[in-house]
Amino acid sequence: MAKVLVTFxxxxxxxxxxxxxxxxxxxxxGLEVTLKEIEKVKIEELLEYDGIAIGSPTYYGSxxxxxxxxxxxxxxxxxxxxxxVGFAFTTAGGxxxxxxxxxxxxxxxxxxxxxxxxxxxxxxxxxLIIKGKPTERDKEVIKRKAKRMADLxxxxxxxx
Amino acid sequence: MAKVLVTFxxxxxxxxxxxxxxxxxxxxxGLEVTLKEIEKVKIEELLEYDGIAIGSPTYYGSxxxxxxxxxxxxxxxxxxxxxxVGFAFTTAGGxxxxxxxxxxxxxxxxxxxxxxxxxxxxxxxxxLIIKGKPTERDKEVIKRKAKRMADLxxxxxxxx
Amino acid sequence: MAKVLVTFxxxxxxxxxxxxxxxxxxxxxGLEVTLKEIEKVKIEELLEYDGIAIGSPTYYGSxxxxxxxxxxxxxxxxxxxxxxVGFAFTTAGGxxxxxxxxxxxxxxxxxxxxxxxxxxxxxxxxxLIIKGKPTERDKEVIKRKAKRMADLxxxxxxxx
Amino acid sequence: MAKVLVTFxxxxxxxxxxxxxxxxxxxxxGLEVTLKEIEKVKIEELLEYDGIAIGSPTYYGSxxxxxxxxxxxxxxxxxxxxxxVGFAFTTAGGxxxxxxxxxxxxxxxxxxxxxxxxxxxxxxxxxLIIKGKPTERDKEVIKRKAKRMADLxxxxxxxx
Numbered sequence: 001m002a003k004v005l006v007t008f009x010x011x012x013x014x015x016x017x018x019x020x021x022x023x024x025x026x027x028x029x030g031l032e033v034t035l036k037e038i039e040k041v042k043i044e045e046l047l048e049y050d051g052i053a054i055g056s057p058t059y060y061g062s063x064x065x066x067x068x069x070x071x072x073x074x075x076x077x078x079x080x081x082x083x084x085v086g087f088a089f090t091t092a093g094g095x096x097x098x099x100x101x102x103x104x105x106x107x108x109x110x111x112x113x114x115x116x117x118x119x120x121x122x123x124x125x126x127x128l129i130i131k132g133k134p135t136e137r138d139k140e141v142i143k144r145k146a147k148r149m150a151d152l153x154x155x156x157x158x159x160x
Numbered sequence: 161m162a163k164v165l166v167t168f169x170x171x172x173x174x175x176x177x178x179x180x181x182x183x184x185x186x187x188x189x190g191l192e193v194t195l196k197e198i199e200k201v202k203i204e205e206l207l208e209y210d211g212i213a214i215g216s217p218t219y220y221g222s223x224x225x226x227x228x229x230x231x232x233x234x235x236x237x238x239x240x241x242x243x244x245v246g247f248a249f250t251t252a253g254g255x256x257x258x259x260x261x262x263x264x265x266x267x268x269x270x271x272x273x274x275x276x277x278x279x280x281x282x283x284x285x286x287x288l289i290i291k292g293k294p295t296e297r298d299k300e301v302i303k304r305k306a307k308r309m310a311d312l313x314x315x316x317x318x319x320x
Numbered sequence: 321m322a323k324v325l326v327t328f329x330x331x332x333x334x335x336x337x338x339x340x341x342x343x344x345x346x347x348x349x350g351l352e353v354t355l356k357e358i359e360k361v362k363i364e365e366l367l368e369y370d371g372i373a374i375g376s377p378t379y380y381g382s383x384x385x386x387x388x389x390x391x392x393x394x395x396x397x398x399x400x401x402x403x404x405v406g407f408a409f410t411t412a413g414g415x416x417x418x419x420x421x422x423x424x425x426x427x428x429x430x431x432x433x434x435x436x437x438x439x440x441x442x443x444x445x446x447x448l449i450i451k452g453k454p455t456e457r458d459k460e461v462i463k464r465k466a467k468r469m470a471d472l473x474x475x476x477x478x479x480x
Numbered sequence: 481m482a483k484v485l486v487t488f489x490x491x492x493x494x495x496x497x498x499x500x501x502x503x504x505x506x507x508x509x510g511l512e513v514t515l516k517e518i519e520k521v522k523i524e525e526l527l528e529y530d531g532i533a534i535g536s537p538t539y540y541g542s543x544x545x546x547x548x549x550x551x552x553x554x555x556x557x558x559x560x561x562x563x564x565v566g567f568a569f570t571t572a573g574g575x576x577x578x579x580x581x582x583x584x585x586x587x588x589x590x591x592x593x594x595x596x597x598x599x600x601x602x603x604x605x606x607x608l609i610i611k612g613k614p615t616e617r618d619k620e621v622i623k624r625k626a627k628r629m630a631d632l633x634x635x636x637x638x639x640x
């Protein structure tokens with residue numbers, strides 16, 4: 001079964017809630033999901049997964065310090081995350097408050113590792129941006145994103 | 161008196177409405193404002209202004225073709241827009257639909273001309289992003305952005 | 321056999337040369353490659369390919385007008401490019417002159433279509449950036465990029 | 481006299497050398513310059529300066545963890561850095577290796593604080609990107625960037 005890590009940093013709990021909902025939706029797609037605070041992720045552990053989803057609050061237009069720490073440390077795995085599937089999610093104060101650039105800061109790091117990402121023709125093209133605390137009404141979009149990530153992992157996994 | 165160009169491309173009329181509201185708000189700040197569809201701007205005309213505000217709908221995460229055409233043509237003015245004040249505005253389908261990256265595509269072009277830009281600690285940090293057609297409830301944020309652009313132009317103008 | 325479109329805009333011929341070298345390298349990977357100036361691409365034609373590589377000179381930090389025109393027109397294919405593989409290449413004046421943001425402007429458009437992109441842990445992480453006219457010494461990196469794009473298309477194709 | 485902070489994170493010493501050269505060039509422009517490792521900057525201290533230049537190595541396409549820590553902590557100064565001049569510099573492994581996106585990650589944070597930034601029509605439009613250790617041959621571009629930052633601060637300072 002394909003394995004995915006959903007890891008996040010959260011101070012207020014908003015990004016944690018989003019991570020939990022996203023992890024749950026991935027499980028419903030039949031993936032083996034590990035949900036873990038980013039401070040608890042051991043760098044070598046990243047090698048085990050077929051896909052990695054990283055969540056951060058939107059702080060000054062890019063991923064939070066705690067998230068960047070794992071990213072910077074991942075230089076130890078240079079070349080070894082090549083070909084894994086990546087996904088980014090964030091919670092932001094609002095519209096135009098840096099959510100898109102935060103997602104891109106995560107996606108750019110993933111690309112620099114040689115990871116594979118996919119956008120979405122429906123809204124929230126670059127990944128999940130949720131305003132404040134995710135609620136029931138966000139479930140549909142979270143589910144759609146999880147399905148898309150799962151489908152991509154399965155397509156790649158079946159053959160690699 | 162400081163002179164500003166507000167130029168825009170609009171197909172549905174949403175960005176046009178935003179441009180009109182922004183131009184009006186700049187006038188209230190005491191600036192001499194020229195409001196013009198981007199197809200009607202003559203490239204040399206850009207030299208006359210102390211500030212240039214460019215508006216585009218959000219199309220695939222960056223400025224619309226019609227806007228890029230003026231930007232590409234502005235190579236003729238290489239080095240001559242250096243030190244002018246820039247501002248970007250867009251209308252987008254929604255949250256996370258590429259509005260931030262559209263603003264940045266315009267701001268990056270302005271930086272490449274040596275132009276001066278300022279963010280905003282309140283929301284919509286990179287410039288104006290309005291969902292769909294601007295309405296009365298958007299007036300306050302448009303007014304604040306216009307005041308910030310006008311203040312920067314005046315600060316720079318008084319001495320240059 | 322997997323089919324790829326390599327399309328480009330070029331005024332000085334630099335991006336054209338790069339497109340030709342990239343197309344040639346893709347053929348060596350066993351793909352069926354169509355090489356075409358972007359002005360000659362019919363929008364519906366995009367549906368035929370498993371992968372699309374788009375090249376543009378670096379003009380003011382984002383894709384050239386002629387490239388953006390095709391991108392904007394591709395709204396007609398809303399949702400239909402979902403799952404295709406994308407790749408971006410550019411020729412730039414030099415280091416730090418907007419090559420990265422130009423690639424990202426293309427990649428962001430691809431993500432907004434739901435396309436799949438992969439980075440590279442070796443240099444030129446986001447895609448190909450060549451300074452001026454590509455030469456023999458650029459062949460190795462072009463070959464590596466072509467192989468990576470071809471491998472991804474084959475992995476996805478084998479199963480989809 | 482206008483005051484500027486040049487702060488940086490450096491592990492290999494490359495960014496430190498660049499920071500020293502940039503600070504020296506700012507002094508030659510008549511500014512009062514404080515040069516300080518980013519770990520030693522007290523957040524309230526940022527209020528004292530008219531301009532802030534931030535340097536980071538290029539790590540995975542955005543500012544290093546140690547730099548992001550100061551940026552995230554600066555939320556304490558919400559609204560109080562509004563109108564200060566910002567500048568970004570980085571040292572990168574090479575061409576297309578994330579230098580531009582690293583500069584933009586810093587500039588975006590500055591914009592979110594309401595800071596003022598200026599590009600450059602000559603090369604290295606978004607700020608300084610130096611490949612590896614800066615050398616004598618980089619002095620000219622460093623000097624030009626310092627002069628531009630100093631000129632902007634003086635223009636704004638004279639009147640504010």
